[in-house]
Amino acid sequence: MNNANCERLVDYLNAMLSEEEEKEFEAHLAGCEDCREIVEVTGELPYLAEAVEPPVEMKARILANVFEEEEKPAAAPSPKSLPMAAPKKAPKRNWLTPLLAAILLLSLLGNLYALMQNSGQQEVAEEAVLRSVALQPSEEFGGNATAAIVNEEETLNVVVQAGELEELTGTEVYQVWLLKDGQPIPTGAFTPNGSGEGAAVYKLNGSIEDWDTIAITKEPQGGNETPAGEIVLSSEI
Amino acid sequence: MEKSTDALLYSQVRSGNKEALESLYDRYEKILFSFLYKMTGERDLAEEALQEVFIKVWRGKGEYDESKGKFTSWLFRMAQNAAVDLIRKQKKPLVPMDEVAEMESGEPAVETLAEWQDKKEQVASAVSALSEEQQTIINLFYFKGHTHEAIADLCGIPLGTVKSRIRLALKKLKKTLQAMQERGAFDE
Numbered sequence: 001m002n003n004a005n006c007e008r009l010v011d012y013l014n015a016m017l018s019e020e021e022e023k024e025f026e027a028h029l030a031g032c033e034d035c036r037e038i039v040e041v042t043g044e045l046p047y048l049a050e051a052v053e054p055p056v057e058m059k060a061r062i063l064a065n066v067f068e069e070e071e072k073p074a075a076a077p078s079p080k081s082l083p084m085a086a087p088k089k090a091p092k093r094n095w096l097t098p099l100l101a102a103i104l105l106l107s108l109l110g111n112l113y114a115l116m117q118n119s120g121q122q123e124v125a126e127e128a129v130l131r132s133v134a135l136q137p138s139e140e141f142g143g144n145a146t147a148a149i150v151n152e153e154e155t156l157n158v159v160v161q162a163g164e165l166e167e168l169t170g171t172e173v174y175q176v177w178l179l180k181d182g183q184p185i186p187t188g189a190f191t192p193n194g195s196g197e198g199a200a201v202y203k204l205n206g207s208i209e210d211w212d213t214i215a216i217t218k219e220p221q222g223g224n225e226t227p228a229g230e231i232v233l234s235s236e237i
Numbered sequence: 238m239e240k241s242t243d244a245l246l247y248s249q250v251r252s253g254n255k256e257a258l259e260s261l262y263d264r265y266e267k268i269l270f271s272f273l274y275k276m277t278g279e280r281d282l283a284e285e286a287l288q289e290v291f292i293k294v295w296r297g298k299g300e301y302d303e304s305k306g307k308f309t310s311w312l313f314r315m316a317q318n319a320a321v322d323l324i325r326k327q328k329k330p331l332v333p334m335d336e337v338a339e340m341e342s343g344e345p346a347v348e349t350l351a352e353w354q355d356k357k358e359q360v361a362s363a364v365s366a367l368s369e370e371q372q373t374i375i376n377l378f379y380f381k382g383h384t385h386e387a388i389a390d391l392c393g394i395p396l397g398t399v400k401s402r403i404r405l406a407l408k409k410l411k412k413t414l415q416a417m418q419e420r421g422a423f424d425e
Contacts, residue, residue, distance in 0.1 A: 010385075010400045014378065015318035022299070030304045038404065041411035043310025045379055046272035046317075047356035048364070054270040055280065062288045063259060066295050136253020236255050 009035050013042055130156070130208060135216065135233035142166065143196070145233045147176075147214050149204070156204035158187055162216065162233070165192040171221040175229070176200050178237075179213040189222050211237050243308035247301055250294060258295055265309075268353060269316050276320040276380050282327070286319040293319075321382035363413040370394075371406035378403050 005028040011017050012025045029036050132148040145162035160176050168174070173191055177184040188200035215234035217227045243264075249257035269290065273283035293299060293315055301311045364372055370392060377383045377391060388403075389396040 007400070010378075010403050013314070013317075014382065015321045026305060029306075034408075036306060037411050038407045039314070040306050040310050041407055041414065042317075042379060043307055043313050044356065044360045044410075044414065045375070046268060046313045047353055047360050049268070049271040049275040051267065051350075051353070052271040052274045052280075052283075054266055055284065058270070058284055058287075059262065059266065062284070062291055063255075063262065065288055066258070066291045067255060138252045234253055 003032075006032065006035055009038060013039065131237060133214065133235040133237060135162075135214065135235040137233050138231055141232040143233060145216060147235065147237075149208055149237070156206075156208065158200075158202045158204055158214070160188065160190075160200045160202075160214075160216070161197075162190075162192070162199065163195075163197045165196040165198060166218075166232075167196070168192070168218070172229075173219050173222040174198060174200075174232070175217050175219040175222070175224065175227065176202065177215045177217065177227060178204075178211045179215060180211050184215070184227055186225060189219070208237065213237060244301075244303065247294075247308065251297055251300075258291065261294065262291060265312060267350070269312075272313065273316055273320050276317070276382065277323060282320070282323050286316060286323050289319040289322075290316045317379065317382075324382045359414065359417060363410055363417060366413045367406060367409055371402070371409065374399075374402055374406050375410070 005025060008017065008021065008025050008028075012022065017025060029039065128151045130149045130151050132146060135145040135147060137143055143162060143165040145160055147161075148159045150157045150159055158176070158178065162174065165174065168191055173189040175189045176187045178187045179185075187204070188202040190198040190200045192198040213234060213236055215227075215231050217229040217231050219227065219229040243261070246257045246261050246264075250261065266287075269287055270283055273286045274280060277283050277286065290312070294312075299315065301308060305311050364375070367375070373392060374388060377388050383391070385396060385399040388394075388399050394402065
């Protein structure tokens with residue numbers, strides 16, 4: 001024991017310190033071998049436990065809760081307007097709102113497309129969100145994004161809605177990619193509006209199962225066939 | 238438990254890779270659940286604490302880096318803290334002295350992983366080199382999550398000396414383990 005900080009070791013081990021105090025103590029740990037050794041040795045104690053078989057369903061329960069817990073705060077940006085079109089008034093706002101706005105946009109585009117085709121078959125399509133994920137920002141990137149795979153008239157669309165994005169410079173774009181086993185294909189690009197928001201819609205060939213990951217990179221220019229920029233947001237599908 | 242890949246998996250978790258989190262989960266589910274069960278004595282509480290740990294890992298709360306020592310030490314401390322929090326919330330009556338479980342245990346369960354078993358023998362052997370009082374102190378402090386006051390009460394020692402005795406007990410444990418490893422009696 002060489003200083004007052006060492007006095008805190010026991011409280012540190014026993015969860016008695018505030019978050020602030022804990023940080024201070026960890027800074028102390030980096031320079032105090034004596035304390036560090038004792039912290040290390042407590043890391044051996046759990047091996048004394050008798051092996052107990054965990055409940056079969058526990059893993060599914062815990063992982064579902066972990067990922068759900070994580071998505072709630074990440075998905076709460078205040079929804080503002082899409083760069084292209086968006087309902088001006090959003091009533092009750094919740095995390096689904098930006099997604100719904102994007103789906104509405106998709107729907108409008110779809111209707112427009114149908115009109116241009118003069119198909120006349122304007123049956124109200126059963127749109128269904130087959131899957132929606134919150135993309136995780138990579139280190140040092142502050143933005144957020146959600147992606148939804150939407151089934152519209154037997155066509156799959158990927159709808160990406162992003163917010164709090166960093167500004168781009170020059171010809172840079174945010175490029176969306178779908179990946180299977182690490183192999184990417186470009187699936188739409190966008191540049192954010194003045195509020196750092198942007199969206200992209202892409203018509204998917206094939207089924208959801210053809211893809212395992214969605215990612216957004218910051219590309220030096222649009223139209224790249226393979227990613228040249230860094231991944232800023234990503235998630236498994 | 239391939240330690241070298243823990244840090245790698247953790248960094249993937251930090252960039253939002255769910256598979257990496259699942260791999261960490263698979264790797265440590267059993268030891269953590271067993272440890273948390275030992276601490277809480279209830280499967281439900283052990284599960285609750287385990288969930289708390291992985292929520293923290295996923296959210297990057299109290300972020301791990303190598304300056305904090307071994308990944309397992311860091312992970313286990315989070316687990317221990319989560320269990321202690323739950324135990325304190327439960328406000329369980331203190332365990333009377335004569336019911337304090339022995340830290341050393343008898344026959345291992347059938348499916349104990351080999352490496353875990355090696356570690357366990359090694360740690361148990363080092364623990365047995367401590368005085369009875371030191372063993373009790375570590376048990377009450379670490380596994381039961383008792384406060385200093387409770388430990389002073391249960392062990393009949395002055396409150397003012399509890400912290401230094403805990404420290405001394407852990408330090409001796411460390412020295413004993415180290416000596417055992419240096420003698421080459423066990424593989425690290």
